[in-house]
Amino acid sequence: DAGVIQSPRHEVTEMGQEVTLRCKPISGHDYLFWYRQTMMRGLELLIYFNNNVPIDDSGMPEDRFSAKMPNASFSTLKIQPSEPRDSAVYFCASSLLRSRAAQHFGDGTRLSIL
Amino acid sequence: EDQVTQSPEALRLQEGESSSLNCSYTVSGLRGLFWYRQDPGKGPEFLFTLYSAGEEKEKERLKATLTKKESFLHITAPKPEDSATYLCAVQTNAGNNRKLIWGLGTSLAVNP
Numbered sequence: 001d002a003g004v005i006q007s008p009r010h011e012v013t014e015m016g017q018e019v020t021l022r023c024k025p026i027s028g029h030d031y032l033f034w035y036r037q038t039m040m041r042g043l044e045l046l047i048y049f050n051n052n053v054p055i056d057d058s059g060m061p062e063d064r065f066s067a068k069m070p071n072a073s074f075s076t077l078k079i080q081p082s083e084p085r086d087s088a089v090y091f092c093a094s095s096l097l098r099s100r101a102a103q104h105f106g107d108g109t110r111l112s113i114l
Numbered sequence: 115e116d117q118v119t120q121s122p123e124a125l126r127l128q129e130g131e132s133s134s135l136n137c138s139y140t141v142s143g144l145r146g147l148f149w150y151r152q153d154p155g156k157g158p159e160f161l162f163t164l165y166s167a168g169e170e171k172e173k174e175r176l177k178a179t180l181t182k183k184e185s186f187l188h189i190t191a192p193k194p195e196d197s198a199t200y201l202c203a204v205q206t207n208a209g210n211n212r213k214l215i216w217g218l219g220t221s222l223a224v225n226p
Contacts (some may be wrong), residue, residue, distance in 0.1 A: 004157070031212055043158075043201070043216040056213065091157050095212070100146040100165065100205065103214065105157030 143207030
């Protein structure tokens, strides 16, 4: 079975540019999560969706960050305008409906803002 | 405040040298504790879920155990391919909460 698919794998762009990260969750999963990982802070949850509806976006750092899930098989995380401190690895994960379901991760997008 | 702490931060073992990684947690109510393995350049890979004190799960050379305050990941006779960062995460009982509280991980290196 295909796992969570993220694109691009690497993104290098200049400060001020718009960045769009993409995620395709595992088919049949009901929840989708966006995380950011840095050495200093580890994995931080940014936002999560249930059946395409955002449930908790309290981890989104600023209004520069936005996420959408237009259908069950696609989600985007957008940063506009980007800043050097946004440089990190961004992961998408998905899980089944049951309350203790494990989250399954993609291989991430390594984002560098110059 | 809910918190998860992993120790040690880094561990270097010789092949065949068994050891344990620790994940201590302080949460209002535990719904589940998750162990993941992360290889460089990859996303975390799910290993185990533990639900209640006294529970144990095993997979190959790994065994995870859970008490009311901490979890251990025991690695028996490790091999170089067990080298990775091991992450622990906790899900609390708050409502229908799906958030996981993550530790910073233990970086394990197994030398041949």
